[in-house]
Amino acid sequence: MSSGIGDTLREAREEQGRSIEEAAHALRLRSAQLRALEDEQFDGFGGDVYARGFLKSYALELGLDPAPLLDTYREQVSGEDPVAAAPLMAPGGSSGVRTPRAAPPGWIAWVLVGVLVLAALGFLGQFVGSRAPEVASPEPPVSPVDGDADGEDADGPAEPEPTETEEPEPPAPEGIELFLALEAASWMRVTVDGTVVFEQVAPAGETLRFPGEDSVTVRYGNAGGVRVELNGEDLGAPGAPGSVVEVEYTPDGPSDT
The missing domain is CATH 2.60.60 (Lipoxygenase-1)
Known part of the structure; x- marks a missing residue:
């Protein structure tokens, strides 16, 4: 079941008229990595910390707020609690050292959980009926016409059927x-x-x-x-x-x- 993350990224990119390759070049990433994010194939990133890092970078490149996408990832993909996963930073956020805080009253925690659940339900409602990936139908087999069993006619051997070759992916940018x-x-x-x-x-x-x-x-x-x-x-x-x-x-x- 789709979480809506991939659809959000794809729609933002297409609204800007950008291809996967153009976005990958701007981020100095491989296009296969961005395609995996849009297809929600997160298992290939080597762990949740890497997947969240790529997701945040791609969202910022597309001009999206990464926070709702990361919360959806934690809740629906990795099974984390978005409230518990949020880091507590020192005032100013420059030193990166966490400072202890007094525990809030229990009723505040329940109110926060209720607000997050309602926000998540409203966010997911926007992506109900997300598009399924298109599957190319196989080409019907070609049989020889007006010829013998070897595919030759009266005018000589049959011309070989042209075959389509998949366009190679451009090499990853240097750096x-x-x-x-x-x-x-x-x-x-x-x-x-x-x-x-x-x-x-x-x-x-x-x-x-x-x-x-x-x-x-x-x-x-x-x-x-x-x-x-x-x-x-x-x-x-x-x-x-x-x-x-x-x-x-x-x-x-x-x-x-």
């Missing part, structure tokens, strides 16, 4: 597409093509995306708490839990610095 999925909190400093773009503690549950042209260098304060994906390849953790590691990522792969 670097780095995803960092935080399984545990970690301080990190990220340098993209010589410029420091991130230097703070990232909380557990976050997925960060860093595109680059020539190199992306990351210094990890807790290397065992971060899973790395480089240009679609899952590299796992760059080191042991609690270890400080610095890795440079280029189109050719990772290397320790």
Whole structure:
């Protein structure tokens, strides 16, 4: 059963008159990855943290608010509670360090759950009767006409039937597409093509995306708490839990610095 996520992405892209390939080029992703999001084939992303990261990036590229889509994903795809999954950030959100908060009264929690359920039902109602994928009908077999069993007629051998060839998918754009999925909190400093773009503690549950042209260098304060994906390849953790590691990522792969 469709959750409506794929239909929302596809309709937004088509309203802008963009093809899958054009959107993939703008995001420096492979078109097969965006097609999987529109078809709601989330199993191929290597885990929920990666799937949510790709979904958020695609929604922002299309000018959509990713929050309702992520809530729908957590509720209908991964089975998470959207309220419990939302990270608690420190005021300002710059340090990435969580601060303890007093538990709200029980009746407030029930009110919030009721509001979220009504919002989810209203959101899903917009996508009832979503389109089913079209299935191409097979071509009927071609039999020889006015000829013998070998398909030859009086004028000579029959001309071979032209065959349609599937247009190859354009090669993936050059460069670097780095995803960092935080399984545990970690301080990190990220340098993209010589410029420091991130230097703070990232909380557990976050997925960060860093595109680059020539190199992306990351210094990890807790290397065992971060899973790395480089240009679609899952590299796992760059080191042991609690270890400080610095890795440079280029189109050719990772290397320790």
